[in-house]
Amino acid sequence: MPELPKRPDMLIRGFSVFKGAIDPAGQARIVECLRDVVAAAPLFSPQTPYGKPMSVRMTSAGRVGWHADRTGYRYTTHHPNGTAWPPIPKPVLDVWRMVSGVDRDPDCCLVNYYGEGARMGLHQDKDEADFRWPVVSISLGDDALFRVGNVTRGGTTESLWLGSGDVVVMGGDARLAYHGIDRTRFASSQLLPKGGRINLTLRVAV
Numbered sequence: 001m002p003e004l005p006k007r008p009d010m011l012i013r014g015f016s017v018f019k020g021a022i023d024p025a026g027q028a029r030i031v032e033c034l035r036d037v038v039a040a041a042p043l044f045s046p047q048t049p050y051g052k053p054m055s056v057r058m059t060s061a062g063r064v065g066w067h068a069d070r071t072g073y074r075y076t077t078h079h080p081n082g083t084a085w086p087p088i089p090k091p092v093l094d095v096w097r098m099v100s101g102v103d104r105d106p107d108c109c110l111v112n113y114y115g116e117g118a119r120m121g122l123h124q125d126k127d128e129a130d131f132r133w134p135v136v137s138i139s140l141g142d143d144a145l146f147r148v149g150n151v152t153r154g155g156t157t158e159s160l161w162l163g164s165g166d167v168v169v170m171g172g173d174a175r176l177a178y179h180g181i182d183r184t185r186f187a188s189s190q191l192l193p194k195g196g197r198i199n200l201t202l203r204v205a206v
Contacts, residue, residue: 008169010160012148012158013148013150013174013177014170014171014173014174014177015168015169015170015174015177015179016169017166017167017168018168018169019163020163020165020166021095021099021165021166021167022095022165022167024165026091026165027140027164027191028191030089030091030092030138030140031140031191031192031198033089033092034089034111036086036089037061037086037089038111040083041059041060041079041081041083041085041086043058043059043111043113044057044059044079045058046058046067046068047068047069048068049068049069049070049071049072049073051070054068054120055114055118055119055120056112056113056114056115056118056119056120057113058110058111058112058113059079059111060079060085060108060109060110061085061088061089061108061109062085062087062106062107062108062109062205063077063085063107063206064076064077064085064107064108064205065078065079065085065110066108066110066205073127074127075108075127075128075205088105088106088109088202092138092200092202095138095167099136099167099169100136100169100171100202101134101169101171102133102134102204104133106136106202106203106204106205107203107204108202108203108204108205109200109201109202109203110200110201110203111200112199112200112201113196113197113198114141114142114144114181114196114197114198114199115186115195115196116186117186118184118197119180119181119182119184120180120181121180122147122149122153122157122178122179123179123180124151124176124178125170125175125176125201125203126176127205128203128204128205129205129206130204131175131176132175133171133203133204134169134170134171134172135169135171135175135201135203136167136169136170136201136202137167137168137169137170137199137201137202138166138167138200138201138202139162139163139164139165139166139167139168139197139198139199140165140200141164141189141195141196141197141198142164142184142185142186142187142189142192143161143162143163143184143188143189143197144161144183144184144185144197144199145160145161145162145182145183145184146162146168146180146182147159147179147180147181147182148177148178149177149179150177150178151173151174151176151177157178159182163189164189181199184197
């Protein structure tokens with residue numbers, strides 16, 4: 001994988017966006033590693049505390065993984081099937097080390113799979129113990145319309161399309177900004193044979 005740019009291509013409300021930061025070979029290498037992650041910790045559809053299933057399917061890698069059900073949102077040490085989460089693949093950690101600007105590795109890699117029609121409403125990443133650490137987001141596969149809001153609900157928002165290989169860093173004053181995925185362009189990428197989008201979010205969670 002080539003070295004990522006030292007400066008982002010654009011800033012959107014404090015979010016640093018590295019367009020096309022991971023080349024096609026690097027993307028394919030990460031996807032291949034994720035097959036092992038999903039084999040060890042299968043994708044599942046979590047329920048929100050409101051009783052509705054999320055439209056994305058997810059799993060995790062790392063020391064802890066993210067989980068949601070009727071009791072709330074939290075990090076856990078085990079997959080819902082009782083097995084420990086698999087380790088974060090090295091090619092994914094390499095991306096964190098090149099763009100995060102910190103000297104600590106993440107202990108969670110949340111893997112979200114967006115099939116046709118899946119979306120993610122505006123939300124904050126606020127289940128972590130210390131908000132001083134950034135969140136690094138990696139886009140793989142189909143294009144997605146990424147929307148960024150404010151650190152409080154309401155007000156104006158801005159949007160941009162993220163493509164396969166794009167990387168976003170959420171840190172500093174933007175760490176708790178609301179953000180989400182309004183829609184994807186299904187089958188806009190050839191990276192995944194059956195279409196869809198994979199989003200990886202790397203976090204220092206505990």
